[in-house]
Amino acid sequence: xxxxxDITWLxxxxxxxxxxxxxxxDLGVFHRKAHVVKFREALGWTTLWFSLAMAFAYFIVPADSxxxxxxxxxxxxxxxxxxxxxxxxxxxxxxxxxxxxxxxLFWGILGALVMRAVMIGVGATLVARFHWILYFFGGFLxxxxxxxxxxxxxxxxxxxxxxxxxxxxxxxxxxxxHGQHFTRHVNGRLFLTPLAVVLVMVETxxxxxxxxxxxxxxxxxxxxxxxxxxxxxxxxxLRSLYFVLAGMIEYFHYLKYxxxxxxxxxxAKMLAVIWEIKIDPNVSLIVVASLIGLxxxxxxxxxxxxxxxxxxxxxxx
Numbered sequence: 001x002x003x004x005x006d007i008t009w010l011x012x013x014x015x016x017x018x019x020x021x022x023x024x025x026d027l028g029v030f031h032r033k034a035h036v037v038k039f040r041e042a043l044g045w046t047t048l049w050f051s052l053a054m055a056f057a058y059f060i061v062p063a064d065s066x067x068x069x070x071x072x073x074x075x076x077x078x079x080x081x082x083x084x085x086x087x088x089x090x091x092x093x094x095x096x097x098x099x100x101x102x103x104x105l106f107w108g109i110l111g112a113l114v115m116r117a118v119m120i121g122v123g124a125t126l127v128a129r130f131h132w133i134l135y136f137f138g139g140f141l142x143x144x145x146x147x148x149x150x151x152x153x154x155x156x157x158x159x160x161x162x163x164x165x166x167x168x169x170x171x172x173x174x175x176x177x178h179g180q181h182f183t184r185h186v187n188g189r190l191f192l193t194p195l196a197v198v199l200v201m202v203e204t205x206x207x208x209x210x211x212x213x214x215x216x217x218x219x220x221x222x223x224x225x226x227x228x229x230x231x232x233x234x235x236x237x238l239r240s241l242y243f244v245l246a247g248m249i250e251y252f253h254y255l256k257y258x259x260x261x262x263x264x265x266x267x268a269k270m271l272a273v274i275w276e277i278k279i280d281p282n283v284s285l286i287v288v289a290s291l292i293g294l295x296x297x298x299x300x301x302x303x304x305x306x307x308x309x310x311x312x313x314x315x316x317x
Contacts, residue, residue: 068223109235112203112238115210137219168197216262255292
């Protein structure tokens with residue numbers, strides 16, 4: 001029986017190679033031409049990525065780490081749902097056409113894969129060298145979870161984003177969109193399009209959300225292969241999940257409370273080790289899945305009879 005200690009560079013190479021292949025197939029074949037991703041197509045892709053994640057857990061992940069992988073995957077995917085809603089607000093703010101949103105998400109997620117790899121690598125190095133940092137992560141997650149409960153989201157403010165302001169300082173930006181292009185040459189000078197600014201916003205929001213999600217996954221496991229692969233599958237499913245959920249933002253009002261309780265639980269689990277209290281991975285899987293599922297169920301029940309909110313206006317450029 002394969003164990004986590006049997007994971008070699010061949011597993012890493014094979015996994016990364018497979019991910020790059022699927023991404024190339026996605027952009028080069030299935031989404032070669034810009035088009036509106038409708039609900040049925042998005043639901044199909046979401047189901048496919050979830051099935052691939054579960055197949056990976058059963059056939060590739062060592063038996064002694066499967067529960068940790070599934071828990072980490074559910075945790076990261078659930079935390080990504082908050083990111084989905086922020087991305088919807090960004091697209092609405094910039095009035096990005098529906099047929100161009102997939103391209104932004106594709107390159108945004110490609111960048112997220114690289115950034116997550118760097119952050120996970122740094123985190124794993126720090127944990128290996130300074131084990132006490134796990135307690136810092138735990139305290140940070142507990143405080144973040146509590147803050148989420150009592151803090152309301154005040155929307156998207158691109159003008160306050162320091163990265164966006166930095167980009168505009170060094171690169172000129174066109175006033176109008178130019179299809180699905182991120183750059184355009186005007187009188188021999190390279191300009192960024194507003195779509196590139198949107199991409200920068202999407203990338204920076206992922207970094208912000210990763211500040212919560214990366215410490216959280218270390219509360220589930222410290223196995224780097226499990227941490228990264230569960231993150232990757234969650235991120236890969238984020239694009240299709242966006243097109244499934246973007247039109248139902250108002251129906252998940254209580255989701256943030258479920259996510260906050262998950263962060264508090266994971267943080268408390270990490271701090272409990274100080275008193276030599278260790279929680280079984282199966283218990284963590286049940287707790288995380290139950291909190292997320294219950295918050296979604298309560299949200300759907302509460303939204304019954306509520307008139308569907310108008311779709312975000314993303315049809316104009």
